[in-house]
Amino acid sequence: MTETVVESTVETDVLLRVDDLKVHFPIKRGIIFDKTIGYVYAVDGVSLAIRRGETYGLVGESGCGKTTLGRAILRLVEPTGGVVDFDGTDVAGLKGEELRKSRRRMQMIFQDPLSSLDPRQSVESILTEGMRAHGLDKDKESTHERLRELLAAVGLPESALRKYPHEFSGGQRQRIGIARALAVEPDLIVADEPVSALDVSVQAQVVNLLEDLQEKLGLTYVVIAHDLAVVRHISDRIGVMYLGSLVEEATADALYEEPLHPYTRALLSAIPVPDPKVEDAREQILLAGDLPSPANPPSGCRFHTRCPWKQETRCSTERPELRELATGHRVACHFAEEIRDGQIQRHEVKAELVDEVAINPDVDLSGPASVSEVI
């Protein structure tokens, strides 16, 4: 095959392409005049591509922008800048009927199954709502047949239709959330921490259900989690986020075998290993200080305030690009090769106090006046 053919095959295989996506929420003060005094840089320049049928895991600490990125992909929050291209169409430019159509093809499973299901609606009404909105509720009989199919697909009995969310356990409620997403026959599902609110004993069942459904229906997933252990087995590829950007992206195996970004190494070092011998030899990297505020992200490399490999002065002055170190393995660190090859050693990091008020000199404040939620 020639190079052009290979490239075009890869192109058509991509279902979702995100390019330099930004979501900046304005911080407003003032009683009479709503004055914008800064921005929360929740998502700040994310680029990634997800192939059809793939599961892409998105991990990072609380507040690093995972949910906002997921919502911006579905246009449940208006992006400040960048492109979300879904199956060849720029989602940002869609309006009215076109936007509604693309929304049907992208669905979200929410982190907290209880608060995302209306307690006053029966399961039947929850499941038919989306179908009706997208014109899939054609006649009573076929709708009922579809509801039965959906419940069977997520492992719930038909009697569930007449019940209300509070009558179910956490795991069952998440099954209802999954059925609601499936009801409109989507191609892409963004699952936002789909199991983190569930008991450990039912987490595996829900993960297995998601995997089975993917196989049966050819779904593409973005699975969000704050801990790498949850996404490891379900993901083909994983993106690690820190303060609004991707710092590393690789196949799940490559990321675990050879994490190249200091932040990923720290995240992985926090996962205990069952084998006591391996556990004793395990590299443990404790990160100094808390996650800085996304309203005042550090200059240069956003991780430099906590990085045990930080170098003077490039790390604090120049923002590293996400660059490919090995095929499909992208890292945003100026010194990734030197760290990998042991040419730069780890050092102690003193926790820095985060100044909430000061504005970062390298961020452009001429952003949008307002970002509206459009759920």
Ligand SMILES: Nc1ncnc2c1ncn2[C@@H]1O[C@H](COP(=O)(O)OP(=O)(O)OP(=O)(O)O)[C@@H](O)[C@H]1O
């Ligand atoms: N509607 C909003 N208005 C203003 N700020 C927001 C809004 N939504 C999120 N943020 C802020 O954006 C940042 C990223 O939030 P987000 O919920 O995307 O993080 P997350 O990675 O999903 O965190 P978690 O793991 O806790 O769910 C946070 O600082 C959050 O406070």
Ligand code: SF4
């Ligand atoms: S660029 Fe510098 S501060 Fe950032 S991760 Fe690499 S070594 Fe650490």
Ligand SMILES: [Mg+2]
């Ligand atoms: Mg979240």
